[in-house]
Amino acid sequence: MSDIIRRDPRAEWIARNRLHPLHAAMQPAQHSWMGPNGVIRKNLHGIGFIGPNGIKRIDRSGAQQGGSAKRSATVEVQLPLHQVAAPAFYISVVPDMVGGRLSSHDKDLLGLAHQLAGKDGAVLAVVFGEHKETAFSTAGVDRLLVLDGEAFNGYAPEQRVQGLRVVDNQFSPRHWLLPDSRTGGGELGRRFAAALGERPATRVWQVKDETCTGRAGAGLQDLVRPLARLILAAAECAEPVSETRHEALPVELSTSVARSLSRIEDLGAVAVDPAVIPMAEAEFIFSGGNGVKDWELFHRTAAALGATEGASRVAVDDGFMARDRQVGASGTWVTARVYVAVGISGAIQHLQGIGACDKVVAINLDPGCDMIKRADLSVIGESAEILQALIAAVEAYRNDAKRDAA
Numbered sequence: 001m002s003d004i005i006r007r008d009p010r011a012e013w014i015a016r017n018r019l020h021p022l023h024a025a026m027q028p029a030q031h032s033w034m035g036p037n038g039v040i041r042k043n044l045h046g047i048g049f050i051g052p053n054g055i056k057r058i059d060r061s062g063a064q065q066g067g068s069a070k071r072s073a074t075v076e077v078q079l080p081l082h083q084v085a086a087p088a089f090y091i092s093v094v095p096d097m098v099g100g101r102l103s104s105h106d107k108d109l110l111g112l113a114h115q116l117a118g119k120d121g122a123v124l125a126v127v128f129g130e131h132k133e134t135a136f137s138t139a140g141v142d143r144l145l146v147l148d149g150e151a152f153n154g155y156a157p158e159q160r161v162q163g164l165r166v167v168d169n170q171f172s173p174r175h176w177l178l179p180d181s182r183t184g185g186g187e188l189g190r191r192f193a194a195a196l197g198e199r200p201a202t203r204v205w206q207v208k209d210e211t212c213t214g215r216a217g218a219g220l221q222d223l224v225r226p227l228a229r230l231i232l233a234a235a236e237c238a239e240p241v242s243e244t245r246h247e248a249l250p251v252e253l254s255t256s257v258a259r260s261l262s263r264i265e266d267l268g269a270v271a272v273d274p275a276v277i278p279m280a281e282a283e284f285i286f287s288g289g290n291g292v293k294d295w296e297l298f299h300r301t302a303a304a305l306g307a308t309e310g311a312s313r314v315a316v317d318d319g320f321m322a323r324d325r326q327v328g329a330s331g332t333w334v335t336a337r338v339y340v341a342v343g344i345s346g347a348i349q350h351l352q353g354i355g356a357c358d359k360v361v362a363i364n365l366d367p368g369c370d371m372i373k374r375a376d377l378s379v380i381g382e383s384a385e386i387l388q389a390l391i392a393a394v395e396a397y398r399n400d401a402k403r404d405a406a
Helices: 009-016 063-069 104-117 157-171 185-196 295-305 313-317 348-353 370-374 383-405
Strands: 005-007 032-034 040-042 090-093 122-128 143-147 175-179 201-208 211-216 221-226 230-233 249-251 284-288 308-311 338-342 359-364 377-380
Touching (some): 090 157, 104 175, 104 201, 143 157, 284 295, 295 383, 348 370, 359 370, 359 383
Parallel strands (some): 090 122, 122 143, 175 230, 284 338
Antiparallel strands (some): 211 221
């Protein structure tokens, strides 16, 4: 796997976008250029490096200059830090955190909260249980409150409402934002609104001029109402935070959350065959296209990963996959958290169908295809070799996990 080339499409997009605040930092340093008379000019001030004693050194071998000229757009840069030392008010966000990480819907919600907070307010994220997220700072979180414990594990809406009421009493947020989703936010938000005795604004897709606009009439009409204190927002309600870095300072409750007598018993997750999950509801999709030559290996890889299989239109037309597995504008629009495209060049109809996916991984031989440009992670190489290495990595990981458990 060491010979596989990996690219950072987001960094390359920043390097091309002159309006982005990090554009200048992503540009390679120019040490030589051709003048108007055809003479090569050199910038002597840009060559060299500062040694440990503060003295500038120059590498005469040319290796350093070559490295500088080949500097890629994957240079690590720091976004501007947004700090709110003494918040005038709070905007509380309760993300779904499906799988312990922020989803694209959660990030849209944090972007809306950042707009409502402005310069004087702070965005307070309330997270239940353990999580795996490490990018709260770049998602727009100023204060992070984690409510953990056995009482909040699993499906416990009544206990979570009790925790939110304690947060409301201590921080008195100006607005509460929850995702109007089927993965918990919609139900929790309505339960919380009933506990507070407030009327929430549901299916909100736009907030502007102290009014919020939500979907109504089976999604065919818009309902405009004054900005409510409790907002259940739809996906793409705002642009996610991408140009600032926030502190994400941890905060705690001054009082403990009382244990409520739950009337609901969580029996745990039920194992489901990925093949029977509808494409529109799948969280992890492993999709193949014209570049897949060994379909038996493709199916074994999908089974090893526990992913739902998908395909491009070309693969479906050639008879390698069923019609209900087709992804794209002419097939099924998917909203997976992870979408892996193997041997798919990225036709416009296919890219439209995966537009709402959170993370896209592309495996392809062509580094210039449209799918590589769309992907968050790209692997350039022969698909068969990569899939075999992927199966071996998954099996090694599971064997290590069994060994640790034993």
